[in-house]
Each structure stands twice: as C-alpha cells, then as structure tokens.
Amino acid sequence: MDxxxxxxxxxxxxxxxxxxxxxxxxxxxxxxxxxxxTSSRELAAIMGLTxxxxxxxxxxxxxxxQQGYGYNVDILLDGLWKILGLERQMSAILIGVGRLGTLVSxxxxxxxxxxKLIGLFDNNPALQGKVVDGLAIQNDTALExxxxxxxxxxxxxxxxxTSAAGLCKQLTQYGIRAFWNFSHYDIALDYPDAIVExxxxxxSLMSLHFLVYRNQEENRDN
Amino acid sequence: MDxxxxxxxxxxxxxxxxxxxxxxxxxxxxxxxxxxxTSSRELAAIMGLTxxxxxxxxxxxxxxxQQGYGYNVDILLDGLWKILGLERQMSAILIGVGRLGTLVSxxxxxxxxxxKLIGLFDNNPALQGKVVDGLAIQNDTALExxxxxxxxxxxxxxxxxTSAAGLCKQLTQYGIRAFWNFSHYDIALDYPDAIVExxxxxxSLMSLHFLVYRNQEENRDN
Numbered sequence: 001m002d003x004x005x006x007x008x009x010x011x012x013x014x015x016x017x018x019x020x021x022x023x024x025x026x027x028x029x030x031x032x033x034x035x036x037x038t039s040s041r042e043l044a045a046i047m048g049l050t051x052x053x054x055x056x057x058x059x060x061x062x063x064x065x066q067q068g069y070g071y072n073v074d075i076l077l078d079g080l081w082k083i084l085g086l087e088r089q090m091s092a093i094l095i096g097v098g099r100l101g102t103l104v105s106x107x108x109x110x111x112x113x114x115x116k117l118i119g120l121f122d123n124n125p126a127l128q129g130k131v132v133d134g135l136a137i138q139n140d141t142a143l144e145x146x147x148x149x150x151x152x153x154x155x156x157x158x159x160x161x162t163s164a165a166g167l168c169k170q171l172t173q174y175g176i177r178a179f180w181n182f183s184h185y186d187i188a189l190d191y192p193d194a195i196v197e198x199x200x201x202x203x204s205l206m207s208l209h210f211l212v213y214r215n216q217e218e219n220r221d222n
Numbered sequence: 223m224d225x226x227x228x229x230x231x232x233x234x235x236x237x238x239x240x241x242x243x244x245x246x247x248x249x250x251x252x253x254x255x256x257x258x259x260t261s262s263r264e265l266a267a268i269m270g271l272t273x274x275x276x277x278x279x280x281x282x283x284x285x286x287x288q289q290g291y292g293y294n295v296d297i298l299l300d301g302l303w304k305i306l307g308l309e310r311q312m313s314a315i316l317i318g319v320g321r322l323g324t325l326v327s328x329x330x331x332x333x334x335x336x337x338k339l340i341g342l343f344d345n346n347p348a349l350q351g352k353v354v355d356g357l358a359i360q361n362d363t364a365l366e367x368x369x370x371x372x373x374x375x376x377x378x379x380x381x382x383x384t385s386a387a388g389l390c391k392q393l394t395q396y397g398i399r400a401f402w403n404f405s406h407y408d409i410a411l412d413y414p415d416a417i418v419e420x421x422x423x424x425x426s427l428m429s430l431h432f433l434v435y436r437n438q439e440e441n442r443d444n
Contacts, residue, residue, distance in 0.1 A: 021428035085435025213307025
C-alpha cells in the first residue's frame with residue numbers, strides 16, 4: 001500500500017488527521033536545522049506522545065521507516081507533503097472581509113498551506129471594490145456567477161452566524177463542499193457530507209476562562 | 223453538590239469543557255429568541271449529540287433540571303455563566319501586536335468573554351507607544367516590571383515559535399500560568415502545570431486541505 005492508497009482509506013481518525021500538520025511542521029524544522037534522521041522515540045518526546053502512537057500514525061500512511069532504523073527526515077517530510085496534498089493549490093473564496101476576514105485571508109494568499117485565494121466577498125456596499133491581498137472585494141450577489149465560472153473548491157466563512165446558514169445553502173447549491181468556518185453556524189449539522197474545519201476563537205477563550213477559574217477556585221480551597 | 227463544587231472537581235473531560243461555550247452560546251440564542259424552556263432532546267438535536275450525552279454533561283455540573291421536565295433556559299444560562307466564571311473579569315496581557323495580535327486583542331477588550339486586556343507588548347521598536355484598543359504598546363523589556371505590579375492572570379501569545387519559548391520561560395517566572403497560545407510552541411510540553419488553549423490556524427488549514435484532497439482522490443477513483 002503506497003502513501004496515496006493509504007491516505008485514501010477512510011480509517012484515519014480525526015486525531016491522526018489533526019496531528020499531520022504538527023508532524024509536518026516539526027519535520028520541516030528538523031530539516032532546516034540540518035537534521036537528517038529521527039526516530040519514533042524522538043518524535044514522541046517532542047510531540048508529547050508515545051513512540052508506539054507515532055509508529056501507528058505513520059502506519060496509517062504506509063510506514064515511512066523500518067523499526068529500529070528510524071526515519072529519514074527528507075523522506076518523511078516528502079511523504080507528509082504528498083499525504084497532505086500540498087502540491088495541489090486549492091482555489092478558495094473568502095466571505096466576510098471585516099477585521100477577522102482580512103487577517104484570515106493572509107493565510108490563504110501566499111500558497112504556504114496549499115490554497116490560492118481567488119475571490120473576496122462582502123455584503124457591505126462600503127467595501128465594494130476595496131482591494132485586499134490583491135483582490136477587489138465583490139458583493140455577495142456576485143457569488144453565483146463567480147462560482148459557476150471559477151468553481152472554487154473551498155469557502156472561508158468569516159461572517160456572523162445569522163448570515164452563515166443562508167450563505168451555506170447558496171454555496172452548497174453552487175457546488176462548494178468544503179468550508180473553513182469561523183462563524184458559529186454548525187455547517188456539519190445541516191450538511192453532513194460537507195468537509196468542515198471550524199475555528200471558534202470565542203469558544204477557545206471561554207474554555208480557557210473555565211479552566212483558569214476552576215484552578216483558582218481549587219487553590220482558594222486548599 | 224452545587225454547581226461550583228461540581229466545577230471544581232477534576233473529573234470533567236476536555237470534550238465536556240469544550241462543549242460548555244457551545245451550550246452557553248446556544249442558550250443565549252434561545253433566550254434572545256424568547257424561548258423559556260428546552261429539553262435534552264432538543265439540545266441534542268441542535269448540538270449533534272444524544273440526549274443522554276447532554277444529560278451526562280449537565281450532571282457533571284450538578285444537574286440543572288429534572289428528567290422529564292426539561293430545563294428552564296434562564297436557570298441553565300445562569301448556571302453556565304457561573305460555571306464558566308464569566309462574572310470574573312480576568313486580567314490579560316497580549317504579546318506580539320502584529321496583524322494577528324491586533325485582531326486577537328479585539329476578543330479580549332470588550333469583556334464579552336470574561337477578560338480584561340491590561341497590557342500590550344511587542345519587541346518591535348517601531349510599534350512602541352502605538353495605541354491599539356486604548357492601550358499603548360510597550361516593549362517586551364517592560365514585561366517584568368509590569369507583571370510584578372499588575373499580576374496579569376492570562377498571557378496571549380501572538381509571537382513566532384522562535385520567540386515563544388523564551389517568552390514563556392520569562393512569563394512563568396513572573397507568575398503567569400495561563401496562556402492563550404497562537405504560537406506553534408508547545409507550552410504544555412515544557413510546563414505541564416500551565417493552563418493552555420492553543421489556536422493553530424495553519425494546522426486547521428492543512429487538516430482541511432488533507433480532507434478535501436483525500437475526498438477528491440476518492441471521487442476520482444470511483
């Protein structure tokens with residue numbers, strides 16, 4: 001089973017999928033530092049996992065090394081690059097070019113993470129024509145024609161929850177199935193076949209608040 | 223066991239902790255829409271969980287309702303507010319006031335999520351004195367004195383990985399134990415007692431890329 005065949009299988013857990021970018025970052029760092037070999041034990045120590053977990057993760061993708069001999073950093077990095085499909089630039093549009101959208105667009109313009117931003121949309125008339133990252137902002141009303149013509153693969157949603165449901169319905173009709181979702185609208189609930197990555201900054205803040213508060217209360221009691 | 227006692231116990235899983243903000247958001251919406259009662263079944267449908275999971279989650283915090291009678295939205299919302307500790311504004315400092323830091327600061331300035339931004343720091347001399355969200359940016363060299371005087375509870379790291387390790391070492395010495403971490407530095411690995419919430423935008427993008435790529439490869443084969 002080669003890497004691609006392995007990556008195609010549906011058996012890869014979300015936890016492994018979310019570790020792939022960490023492996024990729026870590027190995028890139030090793031390479032930049034002139035390191036040519038590593039081991040599951042070394043990777044485990046840096047990742048906070050066990051060596052056996054590391055080997056299991058890599059086995060999901062067909063191996064990469066022989067037990068006892070460790071891994072060649074270049075081969076591993078190249079394998080992860082292929083698995084993540086980073087040689088393919090995916091076309092993306094971003095909707096909602098406020099403060100958040102403007103920041104988020106910078107992550108998909110420079111090609112680093114395998115995306116190419118091809119369109120920016122906002123329903124605020126004051127923003128029409130304003131250029132961000134080399135693209136003129138268009139009105140949401142232009143979405144249908146734009147999607148028909150350019151068939152973007154990914155939509156990045158930086159809009160409030162109230163707008164997100166309607167937008168998703170539209171975008172799904174226009175053939176978009178993958179979303180980088182910063183809104184609080186739960187896309188997967190209404191579109192179980194959609195491919196969704198959610199980023200909820202305020203949820204992360206509140207979870208942190210809970211943890212700190214609980215810790216303070218515990219210390220107060222002791 | 224009242225809500226506070228329950229929240230103090232260490233037995234709450236990370237999954238439950240990360241669902242708390244979702245419950246809180248959802249119930250806030252129900253209240254704004256004039257809804258006064260809900261049920262585990264209704265919440266389950268909206269959250270994409272089972273009714274039994276919802277009841278188990280709430281039981282972690284001492285209940286909130288009687289089986290068969292459902293939940294009073296106001297009581298639930300008030301309980302979650304207390305559990306999340308949102309009546310307590312926590313003091314926070316933010317380090318790294320670039321494009322990302324400027325955006326992130328807006329999440330902790332308005333008090334919505336239980337934080338109060340009290341200091342902004344950046345090691346770029348060109349930014350010294352620039353005012354963002356009502357605060358003048360200070361140099362990182364001012365951190366020690368600032369922390370001694372104001373004892374911030376949370377540090378928000380919007381710096382590159384290369385700066386993050388040194389910063390964490392300093393901040394830990396200055397008494398900070400909680401981090402909202404946007405850097406790729408793995409704080410928990412070096413400081414197992416630290417309270418950390420990580421936000422890794424590029425990892426999220428790469429995971430999405432993997433999922434979309436895999437899906438496209440599968441469809442090509444079929």
